[in-house]
Amino acid sequence: MVLQIHPSLEEARTVVTEDVNEKDGLSGQANFPCAYTAPRSKVNLGVMLGVFLPTIQHILGVTMFIRLAWVVGIAGIMDTMILLLLCCLCTLLTSISLSAVATNGIVESGGVYFMISRNLGAEFGSAVGILFYLANTVASSMYIIGGIEVMLLYIFPSLTIGGSDVHSDTGMWGMMSHNYRIYGSMLLLLEVIIVAMGVRFVQLLAPVSLFVVIVSILACFAGGIEKALHHSGQHVCMLNEQLLQSRIFFPHGTDLSTLCKRCVKSEDISDDFCNSTTASFCTHFTASTLTCANAFPGINAQTFYENMKRMYMDAGESYPDVAADDAGLEVSQDFHTSFFILLAIYFPAVTGIMTGTNMSGDLKDPQRSIPCGTIAATLTTSTIYYALALLFGASITGPVLRDKYGRSLDSSMIVALLSWPSPWVVIIGSFLSTFGAALQCLCSAPRLLQSIAKDDVIPALAPFSKVTGTNEPFFGLLMTALIAEFAILLGAVDKIAEVLDFFFLMCYAFVNLICALHSLLKVPNWRPRFRYYHWSLSLTGAALCFFIMFASHWQYALFSIILTFVIYKYVEWKGAKKEWGDGIRGLALSTAQYSLLKVEDKDPHPKNWRPQLLVLIYDTWSNGIIDKQNVNLIDLAGQLKAGRGLAIVIALIKGSVWNCSDRQKAEKVKEKIQHDMLRVHLRGFGKTLLYDEDQMDGCFTTLFQSIGIGGLKPNTVLMNWPEREEEKAVFAVELVEAVANDECIMLTKGITAFPSLSSDRLTGYIDIWWISHDGDLLMLTAFLLKQNKVWRGCKLRIFAIGEIPERNVELKEMLQKYIYMLRINATVFIVDDSVNQKDVSETSTGGDCSAAALMIATKEGKIDHKNQKLVKDAASENTEIQTETTFTRDNCSSLSKRHLSVYSQGEKEFHDDENWKMPSLGTIKRFNDVIVGNSKDSQLVLLSLPRPPISKRKILSHYMFYVDTLTLNLQRILFIGGSGKEVVTINS
Numbered sequence: 001m002v003l004q005i006h007p008s009l010e011e012a013r014t015v016v017t018e019d020v021n022e023k024d025g026l027s028g029q030a031n032f033p034c035a036y037t038a039p040r041s042k043v044n045l046g047v048m049l050g051v052f053l054p055t056i057q058h059i060l061g062v063t064m065f066i067r068l069a070w071v072v073g074i075a076g077i078m079d080t081m082i083l084l085l086l087c088c089l090c091t092l093l094t095s096i097s098l099s100a101v102a103t104n105g106i107v108e109s110g111g112v113y114f115m116i117s118r119n120l121g122a123e124f125g126s127a128v129g130i131l132f133y134l135a136n137t138v139a140s141s142m143y144i145i146g147g148i149e150v151m152l153l154y155i156f157p158s159l160t161i162g163g164s165d166v167h168s169d170t171g172m173w174g175m176m177s178h179n180y181r182i183y184g185s186m187l188l189l190l191e192v193i194i195v196a197m198g199v200r201f202v203q204l205l206a207p208v209s210l211f212v213v214i215v216s217i218l219a220c221f222a223g224g225i226e227k228a229l230h231h232s233g234q235h236v237c238m239l240n241e242q243l244l245q246s247r248i249f250f251p252h253g254t255d256l257s258t259l260c261k262r263c264v265k266s267e268d269i270s271d272d273f274c275n276s277t278t279a280s281f282c283t284h285f286t287a288s289t290l291t292c293a294n295a296f297p298g299i300n301a302q303t304f305y306e307n308m309k310r311m312y313m314d315a316g317e318s319y320p321d322v323a324a325d326d327a328g329l330e331v332s333q334d335f336h337t338s339f340f341i342l343l344a345i346y347f348p349a350v351t352g353i354m355t356g357t358n359m360s361g362d363l364k365d366p367q368r369s370i371p372c373g374t375i376a377a378t379l380t381t382s383t384i385y386y387a388l389a390l391l392f393g394a395s396i397t398g399p400v401l402r403d404k405y406g407r408s409l410d411s412s413m414i415v416a417l418l419s420w421p422s423p424w425v426v427i428i429g430s431f432l433s434t435f436g437a438a439l440q441c442l443c444s445a446p447r448l449l450q451s452i453a454k455d456d457v458i459p460a461l462a463p464f465s466k467v468t469g470t471n472e473p474f475f476g477l478l479m480t481a482l483i484a485e486f487a488i489l490l491g492a493v494d495k496i497a498e499v500l501d502f503f504f505l506m507c508y509a510f511v512n513l514i515c516a517l518h519s520l521l522k523v524p525n526w527r528p529r530f531r532y533y534h535w536s537l538s539l540t541g542a543a544l545c546f547f548i549m550f551a552s553h554w555q556y557a558l559f560s561i562i563l564t565f566v567i568y569k570y571v572e573w574k575g576a577k578k579e580w581g582d583g584i585r586g587l588a589l590s591t592a593q594y595s596l597l598k599v600e601d602k603d604p605h606p607k608n609w610r611p612q613l614l615v616l617i618y619d620t621w622s623n624g625i626i627d628k629q630n631v632n633l634i635d636l637a638g639q640l641k642a643g644r645g646l647a648i649v650i651a652l653i654k655g656s657v658w659n660c661s662d663r664q665k666a667e668k669v670k671e672k673i674q675h676d677m678l679r680v681h682l683r684g685f686g687k688t689l690l691y692d693e694d695q696m697d698g699c700f701t702t703l704f705q706s707i708g709i710g711g712l713k714p715n716t717v718l719m720n721w722p723e724r725e726e727e728k729a730v731f732a733v734e735l736v737e738a739v740a741n742d743e744c745i746m747l748t749k750g751i752t753a754f755p756s757l758s759s760d761r762l763t764g765y766i767d768i769w770w771i772s773h774d775g776d777l778l779m780l781t782a783f784l785l786k787q788n789k790v791w792r793g794c795k796l797r798i799f800a801i802g803e804i805p806e807r808n809v810e811l812k813e814m815l816q817k818y819i820y821m822l823r824i825n826a827t828v829f830i831v832d833d834s835v836n837q838k839d840v841s842e843t844s845t846g847g848d849c850s851a852a853a854l855m856i857a858t859k860e861g862k863i864d865h866k867n868q869k870l871v872k873d874a875a876s877e878n879t880e881i882q883t884e885t886t887f888t889r890d891n892c893s894s895l896s897k898r899h900l901s902v903y904s905q906g907e908k909e910f911h912d913d914e915n916w917k918m919p920s921l922g923t924i925k926r927f928n929d930v931i932v933g934n935s936k937d938s939q940l941v942l943l944s945l946p947r948p949p950i951s952k953r954k955i956l957s958h959y960m961f962y963v964d965t966l967t968l969n970l971q972r973i974l975f976i977g978g979s980g981k982e983v984v985t986i987n988s
């Protein structure tokens with residue numbers, strides 16, 4: 001049942017009493033379809049069996065037994081404490097963020113995937129969820145191989161196919177690697193059968209294996225105390241400060257208690273050293289002292305102090321800056337070590353904090369169990385790691401700690417020899433730790449896959465959404481087992497595991513980002529029951545995750561991020577659309593609100609001016625021609641998007657908001673607009689406007705005054721010249737109201753001939769007729785069009801009409817200089833004054849701001865210094881160019897008193913239509929002849945929009961006839977009329 005936005009008391013009570021997994025979600029969440037083949041049966045695990053014990057079992061893996069002592073020996077106790085602090089702090093901060101997110105609403109099956117997808121969106125959730133699934137799946141292979149290694153090296157060496165001699169044959173096709181493949185496949189099959197028996201059976205086994213692991217840890221502490229009291233630790237043979245391998249003194253399998261009897265400089269030993277090594281090392285051996293030292297003195301202050309110093313070494317060194325002999329008689333390091341390399345090696349030991357969260361679908365009360373169990377498990381394991389590190393540093397000598405493979409002790413497990421009463425306690429415990437960790441991975445990974453498949457974000461995963469009657473994702477288990485088997489057969493599990501650690505870190509980072517994001521945005525729905533969180537802790541946790549990733553292996557970190565991005569884009573492209581109210585959208589809204597509040601509600605600086613388009617289209621979409629007009633107008637807006645401005649497309653629909661059919665029609669038209677905008681990659685908003693015929697004026701007045709928010713509002717109206725009689729009345733209102741509201745106007749004529757984005761690229765000319773002060777605006781528009789692939793092949797030509805023939809050359813030079821300063825490539829042509837320039841200027845949107853008038857005013861000093869557009873005389877190279885060059889309509893009015901303007905002198909109010917008069921028909925035809933004679937074959941002609949009257953009657957009776965006559969025999973025309981606020985500067 002879905003809880004409605006305004007539920008009744010009975011509805012709310014019903015939702016609360018229902019099984020959480022039976023319902024679809026709460027208010028504001030998605031309604032998820034059920035993908036189950038049978039009724040679900042929850043296991044209802046509690047904090048202990050459901051979260052705490054499984055998480056501890058997953059974290060306390062074999063790395064703790066075989067690598068922690070070596071890390072202490074190499075890094076020293078102090079650096080190890082810092083290393084553990086980074087690892088444990090990362091997981092603790094993530095656990096805190098996880099607890100906050102998990103208690104902010106119902107957590108269904110899928111755990112961490114569910115939380116990320118519902119908070120950061122389906123794309124991020126799927127990307128991180130798939131990586132986390134792969135990490136858990138292949139981690140099970142890593143644990144299984146680790147268990148087989150413990151079994152064949154320490155428990156049952158006789159089971160090794162090929163005998164113990166092949167233990168070191170670990171190449172890709174080595175015999176020991178084949179042993180790992182064979183026995184690993186068998187152990188994987190056994191674990192899959194156990195997991196298939198059900199999660200409750202697995203969790204009942206968890207305390208048993210975990211009990212043995214805890215006993216193993218306690219045995220280590222007991223051994224440290226016992227050896228300090230009785231001095232019964234195993235001894236090793238050393239040459240001065242260098243540790244020697246035991247194989248020098250006796251064959252493999254010999255009792256280690258006899259080592260001291262053989263650690264003497266006998267003739268046989270001396271011959272082995274001098275015959276197998278270089279002369280310099282033979283001399284070194286002869287001059288050095290061979291001693292049998294206690295490797296496990298037990299807990300004591302001297303050993304603790306000696307192990308404080310760091311001992312980072314390069315490959316092949318037996319001591320810092322001391323190379324080992326070539327024959328391998330000394331214990332040496334097999335690769336270069338540093339703090340961050342050790343960090344990368346040991347970090348897998350602290351992963352697994354999400355184990356209980358991944359079992360969320362089987363928890364009785366996830367909101368209680370996840371915080372308590374996860375944080376308790378994290379603190380418990382962190383305490384264990386710190387205690388063991390201090391124990392090893394105080395109980396085992398440094399050279400033996402650095403013996404990673406136990407070569408000085410007949411390849412024995414170092415930590416096992418410390419334990420009491422028997423090394424077998426730790427050996428069995430380490431094997432069971434790998435067995436239990438693999439079980440937890442195989443148990444949680446299929447549930448993660450089933451959750452991703454159930455949400456149907458990736459259609460290919462649909463078969464894995466089904467579960468059995470006992471809520472077991474059997475198909476997901478089979479897929480998980482198949483991937484794990486492939487990883488085992490591949491052989492390079494250690495290399496794969498290094499990359500998978502970064503997948504875990506990516507998941508942890510996103511959980512921290514979720515908590516920080518919601519805490520900072522303070523969204524009303526962010527009300528977690530877990531109160532002990534803070535956004536600063538979450539950001540620290542996320543930063544720590546990325547720091548560990550890049551500090552360890554930046555190549556793997558980049559690979560993980562790129563893979564996450566690839567999966568994100570794939571889900572965005574192929575996945576189903578889900579509206580889950582994600583935090584990314586909330587962040588976008590908050591950022592937009594902040595930016596809008598920072599942008600002042602006033603005209604932008606000339607440098608920042610760009611066309612913010614308001615595209616007006618008509619409502620008729622059934623007629624093919626009209627449909628093409630609307631589509632081509634949207635295409636043209638898409639071709640102008642190089643301006644990077646706002647785009648709002650509004651369809652004008654005649655109808656009433658009270659009429660249901662009109663509103664349905666408006667909704668369909670809106671969908672069509674949004675589809676066309678998406679097709680041409682025009683980013684913006686598609687809307688519809690319903691208007692009554694008797695309210696037309698008020699509708700458009702309100703539209704132009706109210707559209708936009710703050711400083712982000714349209715400044716340019718893109719509209720089409722009406723072709724049908726019923727459109728002309730609407731066009732007249734649009735034009736008058738746009739002019740009245742100081743909007744820049746772009747008016748297309750012949751829109752059906754304009755190219756679409758899918759058209760072939762045009763070649764030829766784009767002609768600009770500079771008649772009024774809008775010439776620079778026309779050039780900017782042509783420049784923006786040329787950035788699009790459709791118009792890129794066209795060349796710009798600028799035509800200006802010369803009033804004074806003897807100054808035409810000078811006029812051309814000045815225009816070329818001005819265009820050069822605008823950084824626009826165009827060719828300038830001066831047309832003889834075959835048509836009266838005064839008549840042409842009278843019809844423009846401003847006064848006489850033509851190219852000729854501009855030149856004359858500049859030469860005569862009639863443009864004041866502040867607003868001068870061109871102060872550099874073409875004839876003088878020493879004149880300095882003014883850096884602040886703006887030119888507005890107010891300046892235009894003062895240039896020449898011979899020409900009329902839409903504004904009266906000193907006022908910005910419209911006057912009666914007596915100020916507007918249509919030029920004579922002969923003048924219009926002569927001007928048309930001039931344009932056609934020069935631009936008939938051009939791909940596009942840009943003209944200044946003739947100044948319209950303010951009377952709709954005069955627009956319909958005179959103005960439209962005038963414009964039609966002016967544009968006869970021209971294919972594509974784009975009129976541009978500035979409001980006087982648009983400026984194009986020569987500034988950078």
